[in-house]
């Protein structure tokens with residue numbers, strides 16, 4: 183059965199490592215929904231969170247093929263129920279005074295933050311589960327969204343590995 | 344090597360020193376601006392012989408042939424830009440057939456990288472998907488560790504090609520290089536011995552099996568585990584089938600040997616893995632589509648035990664009920680110890696013995712001549728290096744190259760690279776020059792790397808190139824016959840080429856065979872000559888000569 187998997191990779195932070203991971207995923211035909219990468223608390227080690235679609239066999243191949251890369255240290259398939267997941271979004275809106283009250287309510291309700299306002303434009307940020315970010319986008323649909331960006335998921339397993 | 348040493352050397356000198364410490368005796372390659380510092384340093388080496396190929400692809404296949412015979416990494420050296428891109432086919436070939444290679448490429452100086460400078464290509468990204476691992480050396484300090492790691496990675500676990508791309512200024516700068524530091528590869532831990540629980544499960548399944556079969560692939564050969572495999576199957580009386588890369592693992596006359604599986608295999612062998620067997624023990628094979636044909640036909644009723652060094656091969660295409668990840672040699676040894684202590688399948692008689700069923704090769708278009716030549720070659724009972732190219736003749740060679748003294752059969756199984764055979768035979772000869780080399784090739788394949796014949800002439804290599812000259816790409820014609828309603832296009836090689844004349848023009852000897860009676864004697868004459876030569880087998884003329892002709896006319 184096809185479903186979504188969230189895979190985290192810990193990698194040595196070597197030049198070309200991003201390219202290695204993306205080459206592997208595209209060459210094996212793995213479908214990537216989102217990919218994030220950043221440093222961890224350990225020097226020289228970065229962490230990828232990759233959301234992919236596939237059945238269990240495909241995900242098992244992803245795990246094994248990634249593990250074969252010399253610079254990959256660990257590979258985990260985060261079980262959604264035992265992990266925390268977050269996404270982050272920044273949205274730029276065209277605004278006028280009539281809208282501002284309603285927009286402020288949405289920002290408050292979903293724990294967002296106003297980052298900038300002026301010249302008839304607002305920039306707001308939100309973080310939370312993917313479902314929550316989806317909802318925020320739906321609520322903001324009726325206003326004029328000028329630009330937006332979502333990070334894609336980052337995640338971590340609960341408890342020890 | 345012992346403890347770390349610290350020496351002020353240029354990068355090129357440091358590189359040559361690493362190669363010498365790794366026991367390298369031969370480098371196959373081609374010079375260019377970016378790698379010339381290496382050549383300059385190589386002049387100082389008494390240990391390393393440089394072999395100038397005539398094309399970088401040829402150099403890569405020579406290194407592959409060398410590696411297969413020596414069972415340690417072959418080394419290939421190319422320059423930046425076109426030198427690096429010419430290596431790509433050879434790297435891919437080595438990756439798919441798990442052949443250990445260390446490929447070294449010169450890169451333009453660091454300050455110009457990324458500027459589309461003369462002869463700059465993004466070698467790292469171009470070769471990433473066709474290598475087991477690759478590195479661009481960014482700093483002097485990384486050079487020696489990257490080279491030492493390259494030899495280790497190429498030659499351990501599932502073997503394969505590793506490329507190190509080195510900017511020219513890293514090669515020319517002097518630096519206090521450190522040698523023999525411990526390798527830091529936290530993400531690389533090749534497994535050695537199969538999990539005990541899985542090994543026990545496998546033995547239990549084999550013990551209970553009514554109709555077990557062992558399927559062997561090239562992994563058994565590259566692991567050097569042929570003796571262990573033979574002991575295992577003979578003890579347990581297990582019938583054996585093989586893939587293309589498993590050629591020669593078990594002698595053809597052995598009653599336990601059933602045949603080759605796959606598209607060009609034997610009926611009986613395919614029946615076993617598709618239908619009859621209840622337990623299949625697959626060893627050192629990726630169960631690729633060439634071997635398993637339509638995967639849904641494979642192993643429908645059987646329990647699959649799959650032993651491989653590479654965890655990613657297990658359950659990649661066909662789910663294994665009993666996966667075992669480990670070194671084939673060590674794991675088979677472990678299994679042998681266990682059955683020594685606690686015997687299984689005692690006093691069994693084999694449930695099937697090899698009836699040597701017919702092959703599944705198309706017999707049209709003078710294919711009978713291929714059979715005659717290859718059988719005549721196999722009848723020559725002396726040690727030889729034998730390589731093939733890719734096409735119809737490769738499949739015939741796979742069935743009829745049966746003389747154990749001619750093994751391993753050097754052939755491009757995974758990538759199916761036309762042009763592999765001639766340079767691979769040359770590389771094999773450099774690895775072991777006390778035996779002559781034979782390359783069985785089609786006229787199409789030969790023309791892909793025929794320039795390498797010049798290397799054979801330069802070194803006066805006892806090499807016999809057998810060109811099956813039919814003026815066409817027979818395999819393509821065969822496919823067009825079978826799958827495209829005999830609508831032929833692009834298989835005709837046009838005006839006939841005089842390969843005898845070509846051999847002479849290159850400084851070698853040329854022969855031509857027009858009659859079937861001359862096949863065996865000509866092979867012997869060519870081999871006894873001990874010099875580079877080409878035998879042009881005119882398939883059409885031979886097919887219409889003598890006995891074959893008489894049979895055809897009856």
Ligand SMILES: Cc1ncc(C[n+]2csc(CCOP(=O)(O)OP(=O)(O)O)c2C)c(N)n1
Pocket residue numbers: 732733734735736737759760761784785786787788789811815816817818819
């Ligand atoms: C580099 C490369 N290009 C194309 C092919 C596809 N191909 C497979 S077999 C074949 C024909 C080979 O002809 P020849 O070498 O004359 O051998 P024959 O089939 O006649 O024995 C071709 C074109 C290939 N395997 N390798």
